[in-house]
Amino acid sequence: MWKKTVVSVGIGIVCGYFAIKNVDYHQLFASLRNIQLIYFGYAVIPMVLSHLLRALRWQIILSPCGHIPFGSLFGINAVGFMMITVLPLRLGELVRPLLLSRREGISYSSAIATSAVERIFDGLAVLVVLLFGIVLAPLPTQTIPLLGWKIDYLIYATLGTFGPILIFLAMLILFEAKALKVIEKTIRFLPKKFGPKVLTICRNFVYGLNALKGVWASLQILLYSCGIWICIAFVMYLLFAGFSLELPLYATFTVLGIICLGIMIPGPPGFVGNYELFCKAALALFAVQAEVALGFALASHSFNLIFFVIFGLIYLPANPFHLREIRDAEALQLEESA
Secondary structure, eight states, rough: OHHHHHHHHHHHHHHHHHHHHTTTTTHHHHHHHHHHHHHHHHHHHHHHHHHHHHHHHHHHGGGGOOOOOHHHHHHHHHHHHHHHHHHHHGGGHHHHHEEEEHHHHOHHHHHHHHHHHHHHHHHHHHHHHHIIISSSSSOOOOOTTTTTTTTHHHHHHHHHHHHHHHHHHHHHHHTTHHHHHHHHHHGGEEEEEEEEHHHHHHHHHHHHTGGGGGGHHHHHHHHHHHHHHHHHHHHHHHHHHHHHHOOOOOEEEEEEEEHHHHHHHHGGGTTHHHHHHHHHHHHHTTTTTTTHHHHHOOOOOHHHHHHHHHHHHHHHTSSSOOHHHHHTTHHHHHHHOO
């Protein structure tokens, strides 16, 4: 794992280098001195609201596994997002399923499946944000500054990532028996000691997707997902105001969408470097001065990091966690299938 960590830190360093390249530090510090912190305080409210909605959404996704108390899910989310923030390679994504499995007695495979469903809906939300903020907005250029990426290619890459996953999930939900038969035939090529375990894991995964078989439950999940991302967009809007950035409303979605794509790249703890580069590149689309754009990136990123760490520490005593549990996660999944 240490080799992957080194690579992730390297990615962050490269991104950070290009983010700070050719920046006038006097102007950068001047932009930071002009922050109106009151707006950053206001932004805490929609941040907390987004986590309330995340807990409600997860509760619905978990409903086939039994009733999980809202308070339990809210606390697990708080610790999980803190770990996503402080651990490299997005390893923190494993923390929420591990805590849920340990605290509520749900199989780890099913917990992973429900977490994956959340990420699929979040990915679709990011795609919608991109479509709204990039395709429908009258941008001055079709190439993202600093990154040199064509905006059209960005949309295609996102579709190419989440499209096949969505199709695969739909097949599992609509044609569960047939999908499992296909999986069963496929795993025959695996060594005998692994085949049955992989099949059991897949069955647990499908079980975790059962909430999506109900139309009303699926609609609720969709509505909560929309609410979550409206809250996150409002946070960005308030941070713009705190930095005195007078940008059009669609800029909120453009910048948010590009940042989200940037932090999907497995990077160092806190996505340091990734966030700054992609945020600065997104703001460059709107002719924001490089120093101001980097200042906003640093300020908004710091706000997110501080919020997630404090938020997680509040709930950590009720949801204790040790890093070795991530190392043992794979063994736990195989143990369940034995």
